[in-house]
Amino acid sequence: MAHSATEHAHGHDHHEHHDTFLTKYVFSQDHKMIAKQFLITGIVMAIVGMLLSLIFRIQLAYPDEIFPWMETVLGKWGKGGKLDPNFYLGLVTIHGTIMVFFVLTAALSGTFSNLLIPLQLGARDMASPFINMLSYWFFLTSSVVMLISLFVETGPASGGWTVYPPLSALPKAMPGSGLGMTLWLVSMTLFIASSLMGALNYIATILNMRTVGMKMTRMPLTIWAFFCTAILGVLSFPVLFAAAILLIFDRSFGTAFYLSEIFIGNEALSQTGGSPILFQHLFWFLGHPEVYIILMPALGLTSEIIATNSRKPIFGYRAMIGSLLGISVLSFIVWGHHMFITGMNPFLGNVFMILTLVIAVPSAVKTFNYLATLWRGNLQFTPGMLFAIGLVSLFISGGLTGIYLGNAALDINLHDTYFVVAHFHLVMGSAAMFGMFAGIYHWYPRMFGKMMNEKLGYLHFWLTFAAVYCVFFPMHFMGLDGVPRRYYSFTGFEYMTEWVNMNKFITLSAILGSMAQLIFLYNFFGNILKGKRAPQNPWNSNTLEWTAPVEHLHGNWPGDIPHVHRWPYDYSRPEASTDFIPQNISDEGLEERLGGSKTIETPSHQEIPSAKSSADTMLFSRLLAFLSLKRS
Amino acid sequence: MAQQQLSVKSKAIWDGGTEPFGASYGKLMMWFFLLSDAFTFSSLLLAYGALRFSAPVWPDPDLVFKGVPFMDHANLPLVFVGIMTFILIMSSVTMVLAVEAGHRGAKNEVVKWMLWTILGGLAFLGCQAWEWTHLHHDGFWWGSTPSAEHLKEFFAGNPSQDYAQQFANLFFTITGFHGFHVFSGVVINVVILINTMKGTYERRGHYEMVEKVGLYWHFVDLVWVFVFTFFYLV
Amino acid sequence: MANAEHGSSMDVKGIWRVFFVLLLITVVEFIIALAIPESVMPQIIKNVIYIVLTILKAFYIVAYFMHLKFERINLIYSIIVPLVFIIGIIAALLYESNYWLNIR
Numbered sequence: 001m002a003h004s005a006t007e008h009a010h011g012h013d014h015h016e017h018h019d020t021f022l023t024k025y026v027f028s029q030d031h032k033m034i035a036k037q038f039l040i041t042g043i044v045m046a047i048v049g050m051l052l053s054l055i056f057r058i059q060l061a062y063p064d065e066i067f068p069w070m071e072t073v074l075g076k077w078g079k080g081g082k083l084d085p086n087f088y089l090g091l092v093t094i095h096g097t098i099m100v101f102f103v104l105t106a107a108l109s110g111t112f113s114n115l116l117i118p119l120q121l122g123a124r125d126m127a128s129p130f131i132n133m134l135s136y137w138f139f140l141t142s143s144v145v146m147l148i149s150l151f152v153e154t155g156p157a158s159g160g161w162t163v164y165p166p167l168s169a170l171p172k173a174m175p176g177s178g179l180g181m182t183l184w185l186v187s188m189t190l191f192i193a194s195s196l197m198g199a200l201n202y203i204a205t206i207l208n209m210r211t212v213g214m215k216m217t218r219m220p221l222t223i224w225a226f227f228c229t230a231i232l233g234v235l236s237f238p239v240l241f242a243a244a245i246l247l248i249f250d251r252s253f254g255t256a257f258y259l260s261e262i263f264i265g266n267e268a269l270s271q272t273g274g275s276p277i278l279f280q281h282l283f284w285f286l287g288h289p290e291v292y293i294i295l296m297p298a299l300g301l302t303s304e305i306i307a308t309n310s311r312k313p314i315f316g317y318r319a320m321i322g323s324l325l326g327i328s329v330l331s332f333i334v335w336g337h338h339m340f341i342t343g344m345n346p347f348l349g350n351v352f353m354i355l356t357l358v359i360a361v362p363s364a365v366k367t368f369n370y371l372a373t374l375w376r377g378n379l380q381f382t383p384g385m386l387f388a389i390g391l392v393s394l395f396i397s398g399g400l401t402g403i404y405l406g407n408a409a410l411d412i413n414l415h416d417t418y419f420v421v422a423h424f425h426l427v428m429g430s431a432a433m434f435g436m437f438a439g440i441y442h443w444y445p446r447m448f449g450k451m452m453n454e455k456l457g458y459l460h461f462w463l464t465f466a467a468v469y470c471v472f473f474p475m476h477f478m479g480l481d482g483v484p485r486r487y488y489s490f491t492g493f494e495y496m497t498e499w500v501n502m503n504k505f506i507t508l509s510a511i512l513g514s515m516a517q518l519i520f521l522y523n524f525f526g527n528i529l530k531g532k533r534a535p536q537n538p539w540n541s542n543t544l545e546w547t548a549p550v551e552h553l554h555g556n557w558p559g560d561i562p563h564v565h566r567w568p569y570d571y572s573r574p575e576a577s578t579d580f581i582p583q584n585i586s587d588e589g590l591e592e593r594l595g596g597s598k599t600i601e602t603p604s605h606q607e608i609p610s611a612k613s614s615a616d617t618m619l620f621s622r623l624l625a626f627l628s629l630k631r632s
Numbered sequence: 633m634a635q636q637q638l639s640v641k642s643k644a645i646w647d648g649g650t651e652p653f654g655a656s657y658g659k660l661m662m663w664f665f666l667l668s669d670a671f672t673f674s675s676l677l678l679a680y681g682a683l684r685f686s687a688p689v690w691p692d693p694d695l696v697f698k699g700v701p702f703m704d705h706a707n708l709p710l711v712f713v714g715i716m717t718f719i720l721i722m723s724s725v726t727m728v729l730a731v732e733a734g735h736r737g738a739k740n741e742v743v744k745w746m747l748w749t750i751l752g753g754l755a756f757l758g759c760q761a762w763e764w765t766h767l768h769h770d771g772f773w774w775g776s777t778p779s780a781e782h783l784k785e786f787f788a789g790n791p792s793q794d795y796a797q798q799f800a801n802l803f804f805t806i807t808g809f810h811g812f813h814v815f816s817g818v819v820i821n822v823v824i825l826i827n828t829m830k831g832t833y834e835r836r837g838h839y840e841m842v843e844k845v846g847l848y849w850h851f852v853d854l855v856w857v858f859v860f861t862f863f864y865l866v
Numbered sequence: 867m868a869n870a871e872h873g874s875s876m877d878v879k880g881i882w883r884v885f886f887v888l889l890l891i892t893v894v895e896f897i898i899a900l901a902i903p904e905s906v907m908p909q910i911i912k913n914v915i916y917i918v919l920t921i922l923k924a925f926y927i928v929a930y931f932m933h934l935k936f937e938r939i940n941l942i943y944s945i946i947v948p949l950v951f952i953i954g955i956i957a958a959l960l961y962e963s964n965y966w967l968n969i970r
Contacts, residue, residue, distance in 0.1 A: 122648075127657035200664050204657040212649035235948055238668045242675030245809065254775025255801035257679060271775075273794040275966055278682055278959075282675055285955055332951040336958070345965040348958060564648065645938075653941040660941075667945055674952045678959055685963035686970065694899070710899055717892055725885045728931050732876060843933075850931045854924055861920040865899055866913045 019554075029129035030554050034136050035115035036447060039440070041136075042107020043524070045143055049098035050514055056091045059083045061507035063489035063500070077155070085488045086175045089158035092486055093176070094150060096161030097184070101191055102146065104294040104432045106139050106198075109233075112297055112439050113202050113226040115447060119545035120220050122211025122562055124555045127204040131197050138194035142187045149183035157184035160486065162283060165258035165276045169250040172264070182251070185244055192237045192244075199233035202226055211544075213564035217321075218583070220543050220568040221307075221314060224321050225300020228328045229293050235332070236289035243282035250274075277342055284335035291428050292331045296324060298435020299366060299395075302388040304568075305442050306370055308541045309385035310377030311579050313569035316369045323362035323369075330359050340411040349408045356406035363399055367392065378572065378579070382539065383457025384442030390465050391434040397469075398427025401476065416486075419479025422472045430468045437464075440524070445538045449550045450531030456523040460516055467513025474502050540580045542568045547584055565589075662844045666851045669813075673855050676809060677862060680802045687795045692788040693864050696799075699766045713864050716759045717856065723752025724853040731846045734839025739828065742842060746825040749849065753818040760811050764804070772800040803863060810859055813852045820845050876930065884930045891923050 028034060055074075058067070070078030077087035114132065118125055126132045149156045158176030159167035167173045168181050206227050210219070219227075246257040256271035258279045263269065307314040314320060336344060336352030370392045379385070401423040404410050414420060437460075444452050478499050483490065490496040490503065537546040544564070548556045562584035570581040581590060645652045653660060684690055694709040701712070730745035770786075771778030777800060783791040824845050833839045898912055929935035934942055 128661065131661075196665070196668060200661045200668075203664055204660045207653060207660060208651050208657045210648035212647070214648035216646050218648075231948075234664055234668045235671055235951065238672035239675045242672045242679070245676070246679055246805065249774065249801070249805055253801075255805070256798065257683065257801065273687065273798045274683060275686060275963075277962070277966070278679055281682075281955070281959060281962065282679065285675075333954050345962050348961060351958075645940075652938075653944075654938045655941060663941065663945060667948060670949070671952065674955075678952075678956060681956070682959045682963040682966075685960060686966035688967065688970070710896060714892070714896060718889070721885065721888050721892075724927065724931055725881060728876065728881045729878065732878060732881065847932055850927055853931070854927045857920055857923045857927065861895075861916050865895060865916045 027133060029125075029133045030552075031114045031118050031126050031129065031132060032447070032552050032556075034132055035111050037136050038107055038110035038114060038139070039447070041140055041143060042103050042111065043521075045098050045102040045107065047517075047521075048147065049095050049103060050517065052091045052095040052098070054510060054514060055083065056088055056095070057507040057510045059088055059488070060490065061500070061504040063491050086158060087155055088488050089160075089174070089486065090150075090156040090176050090180065093158050093160055093163075094146070094156050097157075098146065099429060100161060100290070100294065101188070102139075102143055104429070104436070105290065106191070106195065108294065108432060108436045108439075109226060109229050109297045110136070110139065110198060111436075112222070112301060112443070113198070113230070115443060116220075116222055116545060117202055117205050117226060118209070119446070119548060119556060120223055120543050120568075121206065121209060121214055122544050122557075122564065123205060123209040124557075124561070126201050127209060128201055132201050135194045135197040135201065138190050138197065142190035142194060145183055145187040145190065149180050149187065152179045152183065154178045154180060156180040162280075162287065163247070164283075165247065165250065165279050166262055169247060169258050169279075170262070170264075170269075171251055185248055185251075188244060189241070192241050195233050195237055199230035199237075202230040203234065206230075211561045211564055214583075217318070218564055218567045220300075221303035221317070221320050221324075222297075222300040224324055225296045225303070228324045229296045232289040232293050232296075232328055232331065236286045236293070239282055240286035243279055243286070246282075247279065277339070277344060280339050280342055280344075281335070284338045285332070287338060288335040289328075289331045291424075292327055294428055294432045295435075296327065298391060298432040298439075299324075301435050301439040301442070302370065302391050304541075304543070305384050305388040305438050306373050306392075307569050307571065308442075308539050309380040309382055309388075310373050311380065311571045312373055312377040313571055314369065315372035315375075316365070317567065317569060319365055320369055323365040326362035327359065330355065330362070334359060337406050337408075337411075340408045341415050346408075353406060353408045357403065359406075360399075360403060363395075367396055367399070380539070382441065383452070383454060383461055384438045384440075384539075386458065386461045387434045387438035387441060390461065391431050391438060393465075394426050394431040394434060394468065397473075398423055398425075398431060402427060413482070414479060416484055417479035418475040418483050418485055421485050422475035422479060425472045425475075426468075430472065434464075437461075437520070442539065443545075444524075444527075445534030445550075446545055448528050448531070449534050449552070450527050450529075451534050451538065452523050452527050452531065456519050460519045460523065463516035463519070464513055467509050467516060470509035471506050471513060474506055478502065537582075540578075542570055542580050542582045544583055547582060656840065658840065658844055659847075662847050666847060669851065670855075673810075673858070676806050677858060680806060680862065683798055683802065687792075687798060689787060689790055689792045689795050691786040691796055691799045693866075695786050695788065696767070696770075696772075697763075697864055701762055710864060712759070712763065713860065716756060716763070717860055719752055719756050719759065720853050720856050723749050723756065724850055726752060727846045727849045731839070731843050734833070734842045737834070737839070739831070739834055742828050742833075742839060743825065746821060746828060746842070750818055750821050750825065753814055753821065753849075757811060757814055757818070760807065760814075764807075767800070767803070772796075772803070774801055774804055776800070806859060807863070810852070810855055813855065817845075817849050817852050820848065876933065876936070880930070884926055887926055888923055891919050891926075895919055 023029075025033065028037070055070075066081035067078070068081045070081050070083060072078075074083070074087065077084045114126070117123070154175040156176055157163065157168070157180045158174060159181070163181070163184065167177055171178045171181070206219075206223060210216075246255075249255040250258050250271075254271065256274040258276050259269065259271045259274045260276070261268070261272055303314055303320060334352055334356045336348055337356040340349050340352075374389070401419065405414055405420060405423055441452060441457055444450070481495070481499070483496055483499055487496075490500055534550055536550060539546075544562060547562055549558060563586075564583045565586040566581065566583055568583050570576075570583075572579045573581060576590065644650070645654075655663070697713055698707050698709040699712065700708050726745045726748040730742050730749060733741035733745060767773075771782060775797070777783065777793055777796040778786070780791075780793065783793065783796055786796065824841055827833060827841065828839075833841060895916060898907070898915060902912075934945060
C-alpha cells in the first residue's frame with residue numbers, strides 16, 4: 001500500500017488546469033475553497049442570527065414602546081409597531097438554532113477543519129474531496145431551508161432551539177409548531193447528513209493521510225481538537241436523527257412516542273402512553289456533546305495561536321490532548337444535567353451531577369495550560385492573539401458558573417433563568433465565537449493570501465470584548481433574582497420591573513457590539529481584494545500550512561510534500577538561531593541553517609535571570625501601547 | 633506494504649505516510665458511518681425499550697405474530713419471522729461469498745453471488761411487506777389498533793388500547809426504518825452489480841467496493857438480529 | 867493489494883461454518899420460545915438468554931462476516947469502545963423508564 005498521498009498527487013496531475021468558474025468557486029472539491037465557502041456562508045448566517053437577537057433585545061428593553069419601523073421591517077409580525085409575542089418566541093428559537101448549529105458547529109469546524117487538516121497534516125486534499133463538497137452543499141441547503149422557515153405564514157419554529165415536545169410534536173400547539181417546525185426538522189435532517197459526511201472525512205483524513213513523520217503526537221493541537229470534534233459528531237448526531245424521526249412520526253402519523261395525557265381545551269388527546277422526557281434524553285445525548293463540538297475547535301485554534309504568539313512551546317502538550325479526550329468521553333455521560341427539574345428520576349440526577357462536576361478537571365487543565373503558556377512568554381499581541389486570550393477569559397468566567405448549574409440542588413433555583421443564558425453565552429457562545437475570530441485573524445493570510453488591517457482588528461476586539469461582558473455579565477444577577485428566560489416582557493410582573501433599566505443597558509451594549517462587527521466585516525471583505533499581500537509565514541509559525549505557497553494550488557505543495565521531523569511547538573529553542581523551527585526542518589537541516597556551528601543563540605527569557613524584569617516591563621509597555629492602539 | 637512495515641516495526645504504523653488501521657479511507661469511512669448508524673438504531677431501540685418498560689401491559693408477541701402466508705388462520709408463532717431471519721442470514725452469506733470471490737478477482741463469481749444477495753434482499757422485503765399487510769389486516773397501524781373486542785386476542789393479560797397503540801407505532805416505525813435500510817442496500821447492491829458486470833472493478837484491479845457495500849449489508853443483517861430479538865422474542 | 871492481508875482469514879468453508887453457527891443459535895432461540903413452557907423457565911430468564919444469544923450472533927456477524935476479527939487491533943478498538951456509550955444510555959433509560967412506570 002504505497003503512500004496514498006503520492007497516489008493523490010498523480011491523480012491531481014491528470015485532471016487539473018481546466019477550472020471553470022463553476023468548478024473553481026461553486027462546485028469546488030478543493031478543501032481550501034470549501035473552507036472559504038463554509039466561512040462565508042457561516043458569516044451570513046451569523047449576521048442573520050445577530051439581527052434576530054437585536055430585534056428581541058429591543059423588545060426586552062422597551063417592552064411598552066411603539067416602534068413604527070418594526071411594522072415596516074417585520075410586516076404583520078410587528079403590527080402597530082409592537083413585536084408579535086409568537087414571533088418573539090420564533091426569533092429566540094431561530095437565533096439559538098442558527099448560532100448553535102449553523103454558525104458555531106458547521107461554520108467553525110467546517111471552515112477550519114477543511115482548511116487546516118490537509119494543510120497542517122501535509123496532505124494534498126481531504127480523503128474524499130467529493131464527499132467534502134457534498135457536505136458543504138447539504139449545509140447550504142439546510143441553511144436556506146432554515147432561512148425560508150422565517151418567511152412561513154404561521155411563523156418559524158418557536159418552541160426553543162431544543163424543540164421539546166409537546167410544543168414541537170403537536171402542530172396545533174402554537175403557530176410556530178406548524179409548517180415552521182416541519183421546515184426546522186427538514187433543515188436539521190439535511191444538517192445532520194452534512195455534519196456526518198464532514199466528520200467522516202475529517203477522521204479518515206487525519207488517520208490515513210498524515211505526511212511522513214507526522215506522528216499522532218506531532219500533530220498540532222488544532223488537529224487533535226478537530227479529531228475529537230469529528231468523533232463526537234459521528235457518535236452524537238445520529239441520536240438526534242433518531243429523535244427527529246420519532247418526532248416527525250408524532251407530528252404527522254398520529255403516534256405518541258413523546259405524548260402522554262395531553263388536554264386541548266378540556267378534551268383529552270387520544271395520543272397517550274409516551275413520554276416527553278424520552279425526547280429530552282435523546283436530544284441531550286446529542287445536545288451535550290454538541291456543546292463540546294462547538295467549543296473544542298475553538299480551544300484547538302486557541303492553543304495553536306497562543307503558543308505561536310507567546311513564542312513558547314505549548315505548556316503540557318500531552319495534558320492538552322488528554323484533556324481533549326477526557327472532555328470527549330465525559331461529554332457523553334453527563335447529558336442529564338440539562339434535565340434536573342424535568343421530572344427525571346432524582347437518583348439519576350445525582351449521578352449526572354457528579355459526572356458533570358468531573359468535567360471541571362479537564363477544563364481546568366486546559367485553562368491553566370493556556371495561562372502557563374502565556375506566562376513570561378514573548379507575547380506578540382496580534383489581533384488573533386487578543387481574541388485567543390479573550391477566549392480564555394470568557395472560558396473561565398463562563399465555566400465557573402457551570403459549576404453552580406451542574407449542581408442539582410442549585411439548579412432548582414437557577415434552571416431556565418437568565419443565569420443559564422449568561423452561562424452558556426459566555427462559555428459556549430462567546431468563547432467559541434472568539435475562537436472563530438482568532439482563527440480568522442490568524443489564518444486569513446493563509447486563506448486569502450492577504451493581510452487584515454491590525455488596527456481595525458484591535459478596535460474590533462476591544463469593542464466586542466467589552467460588549468460581550470456588558471451584555472452577559474449583568475444577566476447573572478437577573479438570573480439569581482429569578483428572572484426567567486424566554487419571557488416576552490418584564491413589565492407584567494412586579495418583581496421584574498426593576499430589571500427593565502438593566503435590560504436597556506444590555507440592549508444598548510448588544511447594539512454597540514453588533515456595530516463592532518461591521519468593522520470586522522469591512523476588514524474581512526475589504527481586504528480579500530485590497531489587502532496587503534501576505535508574506536510566506538507572517539506569524540513565524542512552525543506548522544506545515546505556512547510552508548505551502550501563498551497562492552493556492554490544487555494539491556497544496558508544488559513539489560513533494562514536506563516531511564515532518566519535529567513537533568509543532570519548537571519555539572525559542574536556546575540552541576537555534578531563529579526563535580522558531582518549522583516542523584519540516586530536520587536536525588541536519590537545522591545545523592545547515594546555523595552555518596555548521598551551534599554557537600549562535602537566541603536566548604530565551606527563561607535562561608537569563610535579568611530577563612525577568614525586562615520581560616515584565618515589556619509586557620506592560622506593550623499592553624499600554626495597544627490600549628492606545630499604537631503598537632510599535 | 634503497510635503490512636510489511638508493521639511486521640518490521642509495529643510502532644511505525646502511526647508515523648505518518650501509512651494507513652495505521654491497514655484500511656483505505658473508504659473502508660474507514662464506511663466503518664465509522666456504520667458506527668454512527670448503529671447509534672441511530674440503538675436510539676430507536678432504546679426508545680422502544682424505555683416506552684415498553686414504562687408500560688404496565690404489552691401485547692404478547694406470540695399472539696401477534698402467528699400468521700404464515702397461504703395458511704389462513706394458522707397459529708404458528710415465530711415461524712414466518714424465522715423464515716425471514718433465515719433469508720437475511722442467507723443473503724449475508726452470499727454477500728461474504730461475493731467478497732471472497734472479489735479477493736480472488738473472479739468476476740463471474742462475484743456477479744453470481746451479488747445476484748443471489750439481491751434476490752435475498754428482495755425476498756426479505758417481500759416478506760416484510762406481507763408481515764405489514766397481515767398486521768394491518770388485524771387492525772394495527774400507525775395511529776390505529778384493532779377494535780376493543782379483537783384486542784383481547786393479542787394480550788396475555790388485560791388488554792389496553794393505549795399500549796397496543798404504542799406497540800404498533802414502534803413496530804412499524806422501527807421495522808420500517810430497518811426495511812428502508814434493506815431497500816437502500818438492495819439499490820446499492822444493484823449499482824455495484826452493474827459496475828462489476830461492466831468490469832469497472834476488474835480494471836481498477838481490486839473489488840474493494842464490493843467489500844464496502846458488503847459491510848453495509850452485514851450491518852443491516854446485524855440490526856435485524858436485534859430487531860428480531862426485541863420485537864419477536866422478548 | 868488488500869489480498870495478502872485478507873486471503874488467509876476467511877475461506878469458503880469458514881463462511882459456511884459461521885452460517886451454521888448463526889442458524890444453530892436461531893434454532894436454539896426458537897426452541898426456548900416455543901418448546902419450553904413458562905413454568906419450567908420464567909420469562910425473565912428466557913429474556914436474558916435471548917439477549918446473550920443475540921449478542922453472540924452479533925459477534926459472529928461482526929467478527930467473521932464483517933471481517934472485524936481479522937483487522938488491526940486499532941480498528942477493532944475504535945469500533946467496539948464507542949459502544950460503551952450506548953450501554954451507558956441503556957442503563958440510564960432503563961432506570962428512568964422503571965421510574966416512569968412507578969409514578970404513572
